[in-house]
Amino acid sequence: MSRSSRSSRAAIGFLAPFGVLFALFFVAPIGYAVYQSLFTVERSGPLGLGGAHTVFAGLSNYSRALADAQFTASLGRVLLFGVVQVPVMIIGATLLALLLESASARGIRFFRTAFFLPYGVPGVVASILWGFLYVPGISPIVSLAHGAGWQVDFLSSGTVLWSIANIATWQFTGYNMLVLIAQLKSVPGDLYEAATIDGANAWQVVWHIKLPMLRPALVLTTVFTIIGTLQLFSEPLVLKPLTGNINGSYTPNLNAYTEAFQNNNYNLAAAEAVLLALVACVLSFGFLKIVGRREKP
Amino acid sequence: MTAVVDRPATVQSGQTRRHAGTPAVRYRILVTALLAVAAVYFLVPVYWLVVSMTKSSSGLFGSFGFWFADPHPIDNLRAVLTYDHGTYLRWFANSVLYALVGGVVATLLAAAAGYGLAKFSFRGREAVFNVVLAGVLIPGTALALPLYLMFAKVGMSNTYWSVLLPSMVSPFGVYLCRIYATAAVPDGLLEAARIDGASELGIFRRIVLRIMSPALVTVFLFQFVAIWNNFFLPLVMLSDSKLYPITLGLTSWFGYTDRQPVLYQYTVGGAFLSVLPLMVLMVVLQRYWRTGLTEGSVKA
Known part of the structure; x- marks a missing residue:
């Protein structure tokens, strides 16, 4: 009896410091955002000069956000972005991991470090860097292309989304590759050996052994990438001054930021933040559900 | 080759x-x-960054980007560091402060919580762990806005604390630490230490932290990089440029380039300096990125 009470007191002691901060800075903000999203500021008098007071608004901030064509367009934009960029990056990371772990690879340390380096470049700095490489006048890529008679414009309305996708891919492919390599290394080497002895060729080893082994790591990296995609913010914010094709509501996050700090409509911004968290939950849990179902035959 | 001979039927x-x-x-x-x-x-x-940090603003526009033209690396870096009363150095120090303090505290809290969840059984343990896991899936930027409103309410927005405190929480770290502690900390060792009369805190400090150190390095690196690279939270929280981390400071320079063209040069030089420490960190500590990652992904 005294043992178990000592044990549970110790457990509380170890969990409490993290628990308190988690409650304050993770749970409470969500609760506060939900609370804020249910109110609205009403201004009275002519031109709203008679003073402002907060009134309960029910779900009207949510219906306003969802009826706002700019906000729904921004959601659609990041979804389109994700449908293309997430597979491209995960497949790219898988390819690089398999190549580096194949028996034919040379200079592994150099290549692995080179691929991983961009992860150490902060998102805004990566955006500034690529911004310079996109802008005509500074960009050597644009001037090389023009020299070859190819009129590229990385910042046109049709291309700018994919220019942003390139920044995200550049930054995170190497990181995802490293997670996948770690998973590959956890596979006992005799397994490959046995398969090769049994006459499996390189493709069969990849297809029947390595890829199924990579599955958990692939699920993990995909979920984190989906969450990261929905949060897209610093890239469009940094590129915004360089092109007229990015506005203040280009992504859901940018939209919420503009709503809060330029239009001072914190309540609507809170509703948008809650909607974004909901979409993130639905997509990541949905993805986990789908792969979880396929796991059981 | 002998193996092939041994098993002709399967080849x-x-x-x-x-x-x-x-x-x-x-x-x-x-x-x-x-x-x-x-x-x-x-x-x-x-490579472009290394070449370009040696150029002046006019050189950036007037010469081919992938090759050197009139290089002045030392003068340029000195200009970056001294511009506006050395504000760049201040931003750099702020970034170090946020990432170092936030990373260390987050790692220790995650270690304690992960160990608590791994080695003590109590009612509701799995429920607690699932709440923490849900925390991993919440987009950090969805939290930043309500966090700002909360900090503003108590008059603490635009302070060091407003960036530091939220950076001290790492649900992903707790997740990694729990999985690592379950696998790596032997129950027998804990029992033996208890029989010897060691206190729970003493066991944690002297035995558990040491065994968990590979996982702790990984958690620290993740959190350090996450804080160093963070942009949205400081952007929302801070209005005083004296409190800015590098990411925010550089973006503010980049935003003024149309009015002050010399800032092109400073932005490039500042970007160069800002990626140096992390790149060194990644190359030197590369092997630690491996440890713990696998443990984290196996159960996902």
Whole structure:
């Protein structure tokens, strides 16, 4: 009896410091955002000069956000972005991991470090860097292309989304590759050996052994990438001054930021933040559900 | 080769290919070529940055970007560091402060919580762990806005604390630490220490932290990089440029370039300086990125 009470007191002691901060800075903000999203500021008098007071608004901030064509367009934009960029990056990371772990690879340390380096470049700095490489006048890529008679414009309305996708891919492919390599290394080497002895060729080893082994790591990296995609913010914010094709509501996050700090409509911004968290939950849990179902035959 | 002879029945079409020497060489050339193409893609922006930090603003526009023109690396870096009363150094120190303090505290809290969840059974343990896991899936930027409103309410927005405190929480760290502690900390050792009369805190400090150190390095690195690279939270919280981390400071320079063209040069030089420490960290500590990652992904 005294043992178990000592044990549970110790457990509380170890969990409490993290628990308190988690409650304050993770749970409470969500609760506060939900609370804020249910109110609205009403201004009275002519031109709203008679003073402002907060009134309960029910779900009207949510219906306003969802009826706002700019906000729904921004959601659609990041979804389109994700449908293309997430597979491209995960497949790219898988390819690089398999190549580096194949028996034919040379200079592994150099290549692995080179691929991983961009992860150490902060998102805004990566955006500034690529911004310079996109802008005509500074960009050597644009001037090389023009020299070859190819009129590229990385910042046109049709291309700018994919220019942003390139920044995200550049930054995170190497990181995802490293997670996948770690998973590959956890596979006992005799397994490959046995398969090769049994006459499996390189493709069969990849297809029947390595890829199924990579599955958990692939699920993990995909979920984190989906969450990261929905949060897209610093890239469009940094590129915004360089092109007229990015506005203040280009992504859901940018939209919420503009709503809060330029239009001072914190309540609507809170509703948008809650909607974004909901979409993130639905997509990541949905993805986990789908792969979880396929796991059981 | 002997193995092939031992099992002739199972060897099929792969046999002929294994004996040929030339395809292996061709294969090696193909793999290396693919890796080299990828390396060019990942290194070109870094190379451009190194070349460009030696140029002046007019050089940035007036010369070919992939080659040097009138290089002045030392003068340029000195100009970056002294511009506006050395504000860049201040931003740098702020970034170090946020990332170091936030990273260390987050790692220790995650270690304690992960150990508590791994080695003590109590009612609702799995429920607690699931709440923490849900925390991993919440987009950090969805939290930043309500966090700002909360900090503003108590008059603490635009302070060091407003960036530091939220950075001290790492649900992903708790997740990694729990999985690592479950696998690596032997129950027998804990029992023996208890019988010897050691206190729970003493056991944690003297035994558990030491055993968990590979996982702790990983958690610290993740959190350090996450805080160093963070932009949205400081952007929302801070209005005083004296409190800015590098990411925010550089963006503010970049935003003023149309009015002050010299800031092009400073932005490039500042970007160069800002990626140096993390790149050194990544190269030197690369092996630690491996440890713990696997433990984290196995159960996902």
